[in-house]
Amino acid sequence: MPARATVRTIPNKGQGLVAIGGTFREGDEIISESPLGEIPGTLMEIFDEDSFYDARHRKNGLHVIDIMVGSMSAPNRQLFNQLHSTDGTNPDIVLHNAFSNYSIVEGQHMHEVRVYNKISRANNSCEPNAMYSYNSTTGLGALRAIRSIPSGTEITIEYQALEEDSLRFKTHRRTKLRKQYSFVCSCTACQASTAVGRERDTAGVQAKQAELDRQSIPANGGTEAARVQRLVNLDTYITSLRNLDIRDFKLSNAYVHRAEVHRQGYELAKGNVAVHCATCIATNTPWGHLEQAQNDLLKALRNNSVCYGLEHLETEEICDLMAQVARLMVGIPLP
Template structure:
C-alpha cells in the first residue's frame, strides 16, 4: 500500500479516513487510512455525472460535454468493460451506481451497473465508483435524495490498511445469500467479472460449508417470510401459528441471525431483527419488542439512513399500537 503522503486526500470523506490505492488483483480501490468505527460515514459524495439508466451515445456525448474540464478528466479515468461500442456509454454503464429516491427505496441505491426495479437514472462518482464489490462487504451505500449525495457507511469496524468494499447486488434480490457458484454466475453476467472476495476464494470444503449454511438460512427464512402482493406477510394464519410458539420462533430467528453473522451477510440481518420484533409483538411482549426495535434502529440506520432511525424510534414508544399486538393469544 502506498504511503499516506502518496495518497490523494478525499474531500468527500468527513473524517478523512480513506484513500484510493492499488488493490492486488483488483486494480484501483478504496482503502481505509485509519480505524473506521462501525456506522461511521466513510463518504458523503455528490455525483460526478448523472445519466439515464439506458444511456445513448448522443445523450452521453451531451452530458460529457457539459462537465467541467476536471470532471471530464475524472470521468475519462474510469475503465470501460469493452462490451459497449461507445466509450462514454461503456464507462457510464460499467461504473455507474443506480440512484433511487428516499421515498421509493428508503434511500437505498440499486445494484451497481446491474438491473434494479426500473431505475430512472444512474450516476458515476469520482470516489464511490472506485469501491470494489465483495460478497462479504464491510460497507454499504445509500442515495440521500435530499442532500443529493451517496452515503457510504461502515457495516463494521474497519482496520487501517483494509480495503473498503460494498455489494453490487440489487438489495431487492437474493444474490447476496445465494451459493457462491450462483453469485459468481450473476456477477459474470451482469458485471463481467468473477469475485475474488474472501467468501469466494476460500477452499472448496469451506466454500461448501458456507453454501450449506446459506441454504439453511434461506429455508429458515421461509418460516417468517411469505409472498404477499399487499406486503402484509405477517397476516397469515400460518405465520401467526408459528410466531405464537415463542420459544420455537425465537430459536429459529437466533439460528438465522447466527448464520448471517458467521457468513458476514450484514445487509440481511435487519430482516431477522425486524422479524424478531414482530414475533414479540404477536405475543404481546412489550419490553422485548422495544429492545428489538432499538436493535433494528441501530442496524437499519446504517443501511437506510436517519429516516429508518426515526421509524424504529417511534416503535420503541408505541409497540402496543402495532397491528400484530398480542394476536398470538388466538393461536396458542
C-alpha cells in the same frame, strides 16, 4: 477534514479504495460525496428498466445515460471518463460504476442511478467491510464501515447485496459478477478451496431457505400458529445472517420483520385469540409481545446506525416504529 481513503492500485484488481490515516471503527463514515451524475426515478420510469444495462445495444434515440453525461460539468465529465470501463463508452462506464437505488413513490417503483468519483472505485467482496447508502435529504452518497478497517486495508463493498444474490452459492455469485462487471471474484467467500467458502455456501443456503419459508406464509394469516411459524423462520434467518457475519441492511430488515410479528402477537393477545401452545416462542401477554418488538427494533436501530448513520430516513423510520410501540406500551392509542 483530511481524506481518510485514497485510490490506489490493488494487485489483480486494478484501482480500489484503501483506508489511510488510522483505523475506521464500525459505523464510521468513510466517504461522503455528491454524485458526478445521476438518473432520477422521474426520468428512469419512462424507460424499460431491463433495457438500461443493455444500453450499449440501443441504436435509436438519445439514451438516458447520454442525457446524464451531457448534463455533467466539464470537471465531473472528466472524472467520469476516468472510471473503470472495458470499452470506454458511456453505458459501459455506468454499467461498471453505477449504484442503483430502488424506492416506491405513490405506488410507483422508482429506479435511480448514481455514479461517483471515489465511491465508485470501491471493489467487491462477498464479505465486505463497508456499505454504500444514499441520503435523499442531503443528496450525498456515503460509504460507512460495517466492521473495523485498519489503515492500509482495502475498503470493499458487496455489489450483489440483495438476498436473491448475496445468499446464493459462490458459483452463482461469481457467474453474475463476471457477466455484469467482467471480473471473477477472488474474495475468501468465493474460493471453493477455503473452509470459509464452503461454510458460506452452507449457511447462505440455510438463510435463503428460511427467508423463502417466511415469505411463503401470509403476513395477515391472523392465527397464532401462522404467526409462530413466521417467528421460527425469522429466528432461523437471523441466526444464519449472524453466523455469516452479515451486518448490512438485510439484518436490520430481519429485525424489523420480527418486530412486526411480535406486534401482531400483541394484537392477537389483546383480542384474547392467541393460542397457548408448547411451540410458542413469545409470551402470550400483550405487554410481553410489545417488549419483544421493542427489543428487536432497538437491535435494528443499532445496526442501521452503523450502516446508514443516525441522520438517515432508513434509521428515522425505525425510530418512528419504536415510538409507535412505546405509545402502545403506555396505553396511548395510535393516531
